[in-house]
Amino acid sequence: MAKIITLLFLFLSFASASYVEELKWPKGETFLTFLVKNNLPQSIYYTLDKEEQELAAEIVAGVKYQVLKSEDNQLEQVLIPIGEELQMHIKKKDDKFIMEITPIMLQNEKHVLAIEIHNSPYVDILSATNNYILANEFAQSFKGEVNLRNLQKGDKLVLVYQQKRRLGRQFGSMKIDVSMIETAKKKNYIFYYKENYYDIKGQELTSFLLSNPVNYTRISSPFTQNRWHPILQKYRAHLGIDYAASVGTPVKAAGNGKVLFVGEKGGYGNTIEINHDSSFKTLYGHLNGFAKGLRGGQGVKQGQVIGYVGNTGLSSGPHLHFGLYRSNVAINPASVVKIAKSALGGNELKAFIDYTMGLRKKVDNALETETPPFREELFNLSYPLEKSQS
Ligand SMILES: [Zn+2]
Structure with missing residues (x-):
């Protein structure tokens, strides 16, 4: 296959x-x-x-x-x-x-970090691991959950996370399976589950919700990171969602933000990029035209018309290509485009509880064994390009 x-x-x-x-x-x-x-x-x-x-x-x-x-x-x-x-x-x-x-040949590593808080979680994670992506991801996920300013010296922090490497170097996005802060004798957990963050009861915590950027007739191509096309005998990726819609249909900003780019972008034709909420960016491709006067640096509101569906660039029919990036890594917009936060229920909630029990054990072990602060090694490129896969 x-x-x-x-x-x-x-x-x-x-x-x-x-x-x-x-x-x-x-x-x-x-x-x-x-x-x-x-x-x-x-x-x-x-x-x-x-x-x-x-x-x-x-x-x-x-x-x-x-x-x-x-x-x-x-x-x-x-x-x-x-x-x-x-x-x-x-x-x-x-x-x-x-x-x-x-x-890409990737190595996936699993890590546990257990530290006492001295400054702020962000600074402490950074000084223990030298890993900005990890510190940012933590800050993003824990936002609003615990008042991070009220932490006391000696409060504890445990992270269980996965790290991908390409050619020995940190690569791609970061997933923190569980973050736990123990403060005032209470353990506060955040779990990553099916592309979203949840609290211990299975309530979704996403603070950033995008609305649909266009009224579309159908999704003509979903998001995929990596797919083998058996007829073309080629690897494919589609780093966004294609919404089929007729030429001229208004395209709306999916969230509040600041325009980063307006212009032509290779195969995407007329393109708009918008920065949101520090680490998110959206991309709108194949546009017929832009909203009058739209320019880089301008603030936009969720739902504001920014352009119109078209067929520019390399496009096989009128549609909007909608891309979502988190810390510059393409992620599936379907996980963030929604009207409200969700809560797990029924069998899904049961599966979630089972899954989190294992992670909570890991956190408890880390607290007991007093793991010394984990410091990420700096890797050198020791072999050229990629070696083979069998
Ligand atoms: Zn597309």
């Missing part, structure tokens, strides 16, 4: 002649300008199909990508992550450069 691609590179056998550079994708760089800068044929871009060109517009500024160069400084291969599970792989095939989308 899942086709597994072997990425065992030739250079491993000629390793002495080649070297790997790790670089940060610059702001404003597009896939096309990248090709031009590196003397790679532009045909790589123009022969991509429309879904691949959309994905090429998903390269995030600041993402770390790897370049393999020959001894005489000629570029041989490139690996650029797209979303959380796939990457663009530029390589030579029969003396021609091609681009192939392949799965």
